[in-house]
Amino acid sequence: MALVTCGESWIYCYDPETRMHFVKNYTWWRGPVALSRLGDSEGGVGTLRLRRVRRGQAGNYSVTAHTSRGAIHSSFFLNVQYGPEEIVATKRVLVDEGDTATLACSASGNPTPNITWTRASDNTSEIWRGVGEARLVLKQASRADTGLYLCHASSPVAAAAPVRAALVVSQPPTSASDIANGTQVDRWWAAVGDKGQLDCRVHAAPAPSFKWTVNDDRVIYTDRKYSISSPKLTDGVTEWSSMLRVRDVIEKDYTNYTCISRNAHGSFVIHFSLLPPAPPATPEELTDAWGKKR
Known part of the structure; x- marks a missing residue:
């Protein structure tokens, strides 16, 4: 041969x-x-x-x-x-905590490529491998297993770019930053006449719904004054964003807003304040072109 x-x-x-x-x-x-x-x-x-x-x-x-x-x-x-091709991997798997999660990946090539799974956060540690196909099975999945995983296909001829797969374990909404539930205020700034933007971000699975209110009572809907974006998955895993835009800011728009995110497992509240830009600080001393203080 x-x-x-x-x-x-x-x-x-x-x-x-x-x-x-x-x-x-x-x-x-x-x-x-x-x-x-x-x-x-x-x-x-x-x-x-x-x-x-x-x-x-x-x-x-x-x-x-x-x-x-x-x-x-x-x-x-x-x-x-020829090198690996036709790499097919599970794109996204959502399971309840304690259930079994399976990520599958396969590829063709001559010779048949080796398939390995790694976690994107630790791309050097091999989790599972196979020849032509590899099925990564995680029993009793926990929230710690949530994240991006990479399928690698390689052979003595060539190595293909890794393919991403998301494993998501169901969880209630939590803050995507360090804001505590309903107790802290996230501050945003906009000048009069400009557009104010408040970005509400949470981790959740499955996808949460979002509700915005102003002054803690009046529910906000998209209209001439406000625009609310559809929930957007920003990291491909669990981080969701809802953006509230306040058009043509006036003085009375400088107030408090609340974002409430909710799914079947719980809810999370983030408070916002829209504020005018802070005026520049007055310099304590000035120096002229000759280096003399004024």
Whole structure:
């Protein structure tokens, strides 16, 4: 068997090792099909030249050396190798805490690629492996298992870019920052006439709903004054964002706003204050171009 990597050029030389009979010519075959213009001979040695070998050229080949006494035959198989491709991995799995979570990944190639799983936060530690396919099974999944995982496909020919998969264990909304539930205020600033923006971010699974209120009582909806974005998954795992935009800020918009996020497992409250920009501090002393203090 002859090995060659896809895209490379390849030369096969055949010497029938018989000097007793003059070799008139060689005939090359791929299966039952004769190959013309690909073979030549020099000094009694037959040569088959394939430039930029393609996968479709893999198969059984044979050569016949025609001598003054008859014909001599030889055959071989050409194996065209190529790197991993068609990598398919689980994109996102959501399970309840304590259940079993499975991430699957497969890839094709010649030779069959090795498949390994790592965690994105620790890409150097291999969690599971297989050949052609690898199924990462986590029993009794906990919130600590939530995160991004990477499927790697590699072979002696090449290594493919890793493919991401998200494993999400159900959880109530919690702050994406260090804000405590309902007890701290997140401050944002906007000048009169500008657009004020308040970004409410939480970790939650499944996706939470968001409700905005102003002055702790009036529910805000999208209208001429306010715009509320649809919940957006920002990290591909559990971080969700709801953006409240206050158009054409006026003095009475400098007040308190509340974001309430909720899913089947609980709720979380974040308080916001929209404030005018702080005036620049008055310098205590000035220095002129000559370095003198004023």
